[in-house]
Amino acid sequence: MGFMNGKRGLIVGIANEHSIATAIAQSLLREGAQCLFTHLPGEKNERRTRKAIESIGIADPWLAAMDAGSDQELDAVFAKIGAEFGSIDFLVHCIAYADKDWLKPEKFAGTPRAVFNTALDLSAYTYIAMANRAAPLMTNGGSMIALSYLGAERAVPGYNAMGVAKAALEASTRYLAMELGAKNIRVNAVSAGPVRTMSAMAVGGFSEILDWVVKKAPLKRNITATEVGDASAFLLSSLSSGITGQVVYVDSGYSIMGL
Ligand SMILES: NC(=O)c1ccc[n+]([C@@H]2O[C@H](COP(=O)([O-])OP(=O)(O)OC[C@H]3O[C@@H](n4cnc5c(N)ncnc54)[C@H](O)[C@@H]3O)[C@@H](O)[C@H]2O)c1
Structure with a gap:
């Protein structure tokens, strides 16, 4: 019997097999959870998300299109979910977006207003927007997580507007x-070390960040998406019932280092 037996929740952010959300879903499924999913609107996006969900063993998923930037789509x-299931126990926010032309070293000061606002809206405000809609469905209490990165607290070359958005996400x-x-609803964030995904590759200098972790982190290696999935499942389960408002690091210990 898994520690998520009898728990049901929504996972937002599976784009493909490499998405961190796919690994989180895999850990939750292994522990017995029922997972519902969304994909970005569009046939190609739906196909990719569906393929990733199939790869973790769900042939016929509950899957709905949703652009988190649209209040109407969030409401729908x-x-x-409320009409079909009545309640949920957990929510996974695993999405972020910033124009990659501005995610390059030496490009932060010139960030255009619209690029900044979109990064904040889609990467941070969406957690608030989803939490506010999920909370009334968490009738027996609940737990939610969002994914952050150390660039929220430290200046990481190339992370730029996304770092400011992650700072807003952690404060939110x-x-x-x-x-x-x-209401016995817990809200946490997981600050993950670098993982090769579609979004990560948009950050200029990402390969150097991976190499740097191997050199400097206490564990002398990069983390796996599965390690993020397992820590996330713990935070979404009653095993973490006393933990809320925290940013939990899954980063090979990199964030503790001074040099
Ligand atoms: N990969 C890393 O190194 C790393 C490290 C720390 C934190 N994170 C965070 O993990 C989360 C997941 O990213 P990932 O690395 O798995 O990459 P990914 O590209 O697989 O996932 C990003 C997801 O965001 C979704 N998305 C973007 N705009 C959206 C919108 N308007 N509405 C709905 N969904 C939207 C995409 O569809 C995609 O599923 C992000 O918050 C990211 O910042 C990633």
């Missing part, structure tokens, strides 16, 4: 935890 998906985690705690 959460209403559909604390404010959401404060407000939703009375």
Whole structure:
């Protein structure tokens, strides 16, 4: 019997087999959870997401199109879940977006207003927007996580506007935890070390970041997506019932180092 037996929740952010959300889903499934999914609108996106979900053993998933930048689409998906299932126990926010032309070393100061606002909207505000719609469905309490990165707290060349968006995401985690705690809903973030995914490859100098972790992190290696999946499953389960408002690092220990 897995520690997520009898728990049901929504996972947002599977683009393909390499997505961190795919590894999180795999850990949750292994522990007995029922997972619902969304994909970015568009036939090609749906096909890729479906293929990734099939790769972890679900042949006929609950899958809905959703652009998290649209309040109408967010409303529609959460209403559909409410109508079909009545309640959920967990939410996984595993999405981010910033124009990759501005995710390059030496390009931060010139970030255009629209690029900055879109990064903040899609990478941070969407956690608030989803939490606010998920909370009324968490009638027996619940747990949610979002994915962050050390660039929220330290200046990482090339991470730029995404770093500022992750800082907003981590602050939003604390404010959401404060407000939703009375309903026994826990809100945390996982700060993952670098993992080769489609989004990560958009960050200029990403390969150097991977090499640097191997040189400097206490564990002398990069993390795997499975390690993020397992830590996420723990945070979404009752095993972590006393933990809320936290940013939990799954990064081979890199974040503790001073040099
Ligand atoms: N890969 C890493 O090194 C790393 C490290 C730390 C944190 N993260 C974070 O993990 C999360 C998942 O990223 P990933 O690395 O798995 O890459 P990914 O490209 O596989 O996933 C990003 C997801 O964001 C979704 N997305 C973007 N805009 C959206 C929108 N408007 N509406 C709905 N979905 C949208 C994409 O469809 C995709 O599924 C992101 O928050 C990312 O910042 C990644």
